[in-house]
Amino acid sequence: MYPINPERDQLVVNKLSNRFGSAIESHEVLNDMLCITAQKELIPSIFLFLRDDLELQYNFLTTLCGMHYPETEQLGVVYHVQSFVNNHRIRIKTVTELKEPKIPTITTIWPAANWMEREAYDFFGILFEGHPNLKRILNMDEMTDFPLRKEFPLEDQTREDKNDSMFGR
Amino acid sequence: MAQNFTTGYWAKDIVTTEEPKEYNTLNVGPTHPATHGVFQNVMLMDGEFIVSTEQTIGYIHRAFEKIAEHRPFYQITPLTDRLNYCSSPLNNMGWHMTVEKLLGIETPKRVDYLRIIVMELARIADHLVCNTVIGVDSGALTGFTYLFQDREFIYEIYEEICGSRLTTNMGRIGGFERNFSEKAWDKIRYFLKTYPAHLQEFENLLARNRIFMDRTINVGAFSAERALAYGFTGPNLRACGVDYDVRVMNPYCSYDEFDFIVPIGQSGDTYDRFMVRQEEMKQSLSIIEQALAKLDRMDDKETYFAADPRFVLPPKEKVYNNMEALIWHFKIVMGETDIPAGEVYHCIEAANGELGFYLISDGGRTPSRLHFRRPCFIYYQAYPEMVTGNMLSDAVITLSSMNVIAGELDA
Numbered sequence: 402m403y404p405i406n407p408e409r410d411q412l413v414v415n416k417l418s419n420r421f422g423s424a425i426e427s428h429e430v431l432n433d434m435l436c437i438t439a440q441k442e443l444i445p446s447i448f449l450f451l452r453d454d455l456e457l458q459y460n461f462l463t464t465l466c467g468m469h470y471p472e473t474e475q476l477g478v479v480y481h482v483q484s485f486v487n488n489h490r491i492r493i494k495t496v497t498e499l500k501e502p503k504i505p506t507i508t509t510i511w512p513a514a515n516w517m518e519r520e521a522y523d524f525f526g527i528l529f530e531g532h533p534n535l536k537r538i539l540n541m542d543e544m545t546d547f548p549l550r551k552e553f554p555l556e557d558q559t560r561e562d563k564n565d566s567m568f569g570r
Numbered sequence: 571m572a573q574n575f576t577t578g579y580w581a582k583d584i585v586t587t588e589e590p591k592e593y594n595t596l597n598v599g600p601t602h603p604a605t606h607g608v609f610q611n612v613m614l615m616d617g618e619f620i621v622s623t624e625q626t627i628g629y630i631h632r633a634f635e636k637i638a639e640h641r642p643f644y645q646i647t648p649l650t651d652r653l654n655y656c657s658s659p660l661n662n663m664g665w666h667m668t669v670e671k672l673l674g675i676e677t678p679k680r681v682d683y684l685r686i687i688v689m690e691l692a693r694i695a696d697h698l699v700c701n702t703v704i705g706v707d708s709g710a711l712t713g714f715t716y717l718f719q720d721r722e723f724i725y726e727i728y729e730e731i732c733g734s735r736l737t738t739n740m741g742r743i744g745g746f747e748r749n750f751s752e753k754a755w756d757k758i759r760y761f762l763k764t765y766p767a768h769l770q771e772f773e774n775l776l777a778r779n780r781i782f783m784d785r786t787i788n789v790g791a792f793s794a795e796r797a798l799a800y801g802f803t804g805p806n807l808r809a810c811g812v813d814y815d816v817r818v819m820n821p822y823c824s825y826d827e828f829d830f831i832v833p834i835g836q837s838g839d840t841y842d843r844f845m846v847r848q849e850e851m852k853q854s855l856s857i858i859e860q861a862l863a864k865l866d867r868m869d870d871k872e873t874y875f876a877a878d879p880r881f882v883l884p885p886k887e888k889v890y891n892n893m894e895a896l897i898w899h900f901k902i903v904m905g906e907t908d909i910p911a912g913e914v915y916h917c918i919e920a921a922n923g924e925l926g927f928y929l930i931s932d933g934g935r936t937p938s939r940l941h942f943r944r945p946c947f948i949y950y951q952a953y954p955e956m957v958t959g960n961m962l963s964d965a966v967i968t969l970s971s972m973n974v975i976a977g978e979l980d981a
Contacts, residue, residue: 432671432914462801463917464926464943479928481915481943485798485812488819492915513801516951524635539628539980548636555640 409489410435413457420450436492441504444480444495448510451482451491458486462511467521471551474499476527480507497527506532524549593621596962600629604966606703607976611953611965618961623954627947631980638940642905643669644743644881646940651737653944654978657696657921658738659688659728667822668916668927669743673880673909680873681745682824683861687758688731688740689823689918690854690861694765695724696921697805697847697854700973704844705776707967708785713772720765727761730754742882745875762859766852773848783841790956790968791839800952803945804923806972809846810838816919823918827864828857840971847973880907905935922946922973946978 410430417425417437424440424447439447451459459482468477475496483490497504506529507514518529519538526547529535537544546553599610610626634649641649650661663685670677677685698721702714725735730753732740741747776782792802794810807814815832817825833849835842875882883902888895901907911933917926923945932938949972956972957965 432912434915436913461798463924464928464941464948466928466939466941468939479941481926481928485814485819490915511801512799513948513951516947520947539631541628548633553636555636 405433406489409487410491413437413451413491416454416457417447417450421447431492434490434492436494438494438496441495441497444478444493445505445507445510447493448480448482448507452510457484459484459489459491461485462507462513462517463490465507465514465517465521467525467527467549468494468496469525469550470496476502476525478504478521478527502526503528503530505530508532523547526550591616598965600626604707606970607974608980609969609974609976613962613965615962618963620957620960620962620965622958623965625950625953627950628980630976634981635940635942638937640936642935643907643909643937644902645905646937647741648737648739650942651739652977653942653981654696654920654922654925654946654975655736656699656975657692658736659692659740660696660918660920661925662738662740663689663823664916664918664920664925665927666741666743667918668914668929669881670876671914671916672912672929672931673743673878675744675876675878675880677745677823677876678870678873679824680865680868680870681875683865684746684750684874685741685823686825686828686861687858688728690857691724691727691758691761693854693921694851695721696973697851700922700970701844701847701851702772703970704786704840704967705772705782707970708782710776710779710782713775717768717772720761720768723757723761723765727754727757730757742875744878744881745873747883749872749874758858758862762855762862766855769848769851777845777848785964785967786841786844786971787839788837789840789960789964790971791837792952792956793838796952796955797838797949800955801948802923802952803949804919804921805843805846805850806838806923806949808833809835809842811836816917816924820917822916828860830857840967843971843973909933909935917943920945922975922978923949942981944978944981946974947981950974950979 413435414428421443424443426438426440428435428437451457461483463481463483465478465480468479470477476499477494477496480493481490495504504527506518508518516538518532519535521527522529522535523537523540524547594615596613596615598613599605600608608629611623613623614621638646638649647662647665650665651658653661698717702717705713728738729735730751732738792810794812797807797810811834813832813834818832830853833846835846881902884895884898889899909931911931913930915926915928917924924943925945926943928941929937930939957968
């Protein structure tokens with residue numbers, strides 16, 4: 402378990418709300434980690450602020466992953482960042498419309514985001530604006546679909562000999 | 571007559587004879603004996619020196635994140651085996667702990683100590699492979715052939731604990747499938763007795779060897795700032811001088827009760843990475859000894875899973891003779907265990923860095939989304955920056971010292 406630190410969670414929320422106002426849409430503590438939802442346009446400035454503010458110092462991008470929300474027709478990105486100085490982790494979420502899935506890149510802040518964003522593009526089709534080399538990374542270049550989107554079932558849907566309703570999903 | 575040196579005929583000559591440099595393109599991999607895995611690098615070479623390199627990855631991509639969305643929780647453990655297959659038990663335990671965090675299962679101390687023994691054995695096995703292979707790439711095959719006997723012995727210990735060797739699928743969510751056998755304890759004790767001498771002998775072969783030092787010192791060096799920006803974790807980050815270790819920063823599995831040193835390097839070169847791993851193996855041995863001492867002091871010798879047996883299969887004789895046990899067994903196997911909705915991130919210090927699991931459950935039988943934070947995938951992208959300007963033979967030894975495992979890289 403990570404050290405739960407409500408004061409620091411509150412500090413992060415206050416500082417971000419003061420700086421970015423309504424761009425910080427919501428915040429909640431899920432299990433043991435503070436989770437902030439932010440508008441996609443301000444994602445690079447939020448991370449720059451989190452990294453360079455002397456009280457916060459979220460200097461390390463832990464991971465980044467794409468998401469698909471079929472019920473709202475949205476794609477999303479979930480970022481995990483942590484501060485080595487304060488030993489604190491937070492999670493930042495942002496969403497974009499499925500029709501025009503554009504999110505500004507954060508490769509300018511952390512070069513580590515390069516491949517992680519390419520992976521999110523590869524599997525979800527999220528277009529990271531300003532990315533230096535946005536192309537497929539794990540799948541082959543000729544592929545046209547984005548396989549981790551929920552509309553692609555893993556099992557063969559034409560089979561009639563197997564009733565999946567017995568198995569929950 | 572005084573010669574004008576700036577406009578002399580010979581100065582002009584030099585200018586006119588300067589030709590544009592000619593570079594060669596060299597394709598290394600995807601299957602090449604020097605890459606120890608499926609990595610392709612298309613290198614632009616100026617003679618022996620690397621001007622730039624472009625990596626291609628994904629040759630053994632198996633879509634684990636997609637498959638995980640269609641499998642009940644206990645069936646995801648075999649997928650984690652195949653991430654970093656040099657230290658499968660570490661991945662297994664990391665996944666079990668992630669699910670336990672979601673379910674709110676508190677594991678007993680004895681389970682924690684048993685897990686620590688297995689995890690540290692796995693760390694030793696992984697570091698041993700990496701360090702001996704650095705030796706192989708610098709021309710010293712001897713250490714490799716000798717120390718692999720000890721890796722073989724660690725695999726025998728796994729076999730005693732769970733029945734398999736490489737892809738272990740070890741343990742259950744909540745503990746282990748069975749208690750460690752007497753033979754397993756004997757083997758662990760025997761390993762602790764014999765391995766330090768073998769490790770020291772291996773270190774004596776290489777650590778102060780002039781050829782090895784010349785081949786590794788200042789090769790593939792990386793600064794701490796760049797390493798942090800590139801998301802390095804594990805021994806590679808510690809070799810750059812940053813003392814980040816998940817076991818210490820965010821202790822899990824009762825690691826906070828153990829006394830060990832986090833070794834760090836200075837220059838982040840291949841030699842420092844080698845030495846950091848070397849020291850970590852010694853620390854792991856000390857952790858295992860501490861765990862054994864703690865277990866000896868405990869009265870309880872029987873507990874091997876949490877009081878909450880939601881994922882621990884009942885013993886076979888009960889399944890065959892007892893109705894409730896059969897129902898319970900069936901419930902687990904069919905994935906009908908109740909899972910709360912929620913999302914958790916859990917990370918462990920795997921052998922090559924922070925292995926994280928970001929798990930989102932919507933209350934269904936399978937995860938709604940599972941993302942693996944694979945340390946190799948994140949730090950391998952710094953490889954071009956590390957080898958540019960170095961020679962080709964240095965690039966090979968840098969790659970092996972980074973401990974990039976293809977299974978984890980490609981997921």
